[in-house]
Amino acid sequence: MKAILKALILIFVIPTIGMAQSDDATYETIDSEATYQTPVTQKNEGANDSRLLQRPEWDGAVVSGPWLSTELRYQDWDDKGTDFMLAPLFAMPMPMLDQLEMGLRFYLLHWDPDSDDYDDGFGLGDIDLWLKYQLLQTSQMxxxxxxxxxxPLGDDSIGHPVASGEFNVELFGGLRYHVNDAWAVLAHLGIRKNADMDVEYKNGGSDKWEGEIQYQLSGGVICQVTPSLSVNGEFSYASNPYSTYSKQYISQRWNIYTITKNDDEDDIRLTGGAEYAIMDDLSIKGGIGIGLDDFAPEFDIILGFTYGF
Structure with a gap:
């Protein structure tokens, strides 16, 4: 609990870097078709759909045009292993219905487990598909x-949470509040049902991770420091997604062991980063995430770009 309270405090400190410069920037009011406030020096609305780094679809805003984002991540999972992950994401408003966003994301990843029981591997993760409808849009909210x-296209031989090879369902709601032309506060609530996940052993056989109902919440801020640069910080919490089991041998000679259930590992992360517009329709972004519980990576390095059509 102390770690969570510290995280909630820190998240409002990260974006203050360069805050003093934000007063010099001039902004124009959003028009009827945009879903965010746009610096006057930038013209392509699709390129300015700035989002938090962990889960862009959780935003209260919907994209105002076709939006492509690609990320490269390196994650260290403490005593579980490491991975490199490429995660392209594409989102767009539905034709003739700007309030409805549709999106797709897939994962290509290389998983290197610490345990000798599992083999490292390269493969396709699960594919995320979502529809999101904007319920309310005002000048501020x-x-x-x-x-x-x-x-369920993930390769379960990889043994990674985003490669479950199962059909999972998630309901979520998001909010974005524009404090002023430079600051936006974001929040999210969600619930997810994770299906049981089979994980293959290196030398044959498999484990079953029992899927759990997962409760999710997150909050963050985005600060437009200059017309080209924004910084962001976020805190995200998700309850334990899977119950796993481990063997503790009492006597390996007689094959006597106890089985321990691990069901108290939550996914809690603190993430900070920045996004810089190098062209009207292209920006680069990066950040670092820190895990605060056992089902989150110890750290998460994120690099990527966003292109608005």
Missing amino acids: ETSAGLLVTL
């Missing part, structure tokens, strides 16, 4: 609700 499903 945007809210939305969505449904996300994962297509």
Whole structure:
């Protein structure tokens, strides 16, 4: 609990870097078709759909045009292993219905487990598909609700949470509040049903991770420091997604052991980063995430770009 309270405090400190410069920037009011406030020096609205780093679809705003984001991540999972992950994401408003966003994300990843029981591997993770509808849009506030499903295409031999190879369902709602032209506060609530996940052993056989109902919440801020640069910080919490089991041998000679259930590992992360517009329709972004519980990576290094069509 102390770690969570510290995280909630820190998240409002991260974006203050360069805050003093933000007063010099001039901004224009959002028009009827945009879903965010746009610096006057930038013209392509799709490129300025700035989002938090962990889960962009949780935002209360919907994209105002086709939006492509690609991320490269390196994650260290303490005593579980490490991975490199490429995660392209594409989102766009539905034709003739700007309030409805549809999106898709898939994962390509290399998983290197610490345990000798599992083999390292490279493969395809699950594919996320979502629809999100904007319920409210005013000059200051945007809210939305969505449904996300994962297509069971993940390679379960990899043994990674985003490669479950199962059909999972998630309901979520998001809020974005524009404090002023430079600051936006974001929040999210969600619930997810994770299906049981089979994980293959290196030398044959498999484990079953029992899927749990997962409760999710997150909050963050985005600060437009200059017309080209924004910084962001976020805190995200998700309850334990899977119950796993481990063997503790009493006597390996007689094959006597106890089985321990691990079901108290939550996914809690603190993430900070920045996004810089190098062109009207292209920006680069990066950040670092820190895990605060056992089902989150110890650290998460994020690099990527965003392109608005």
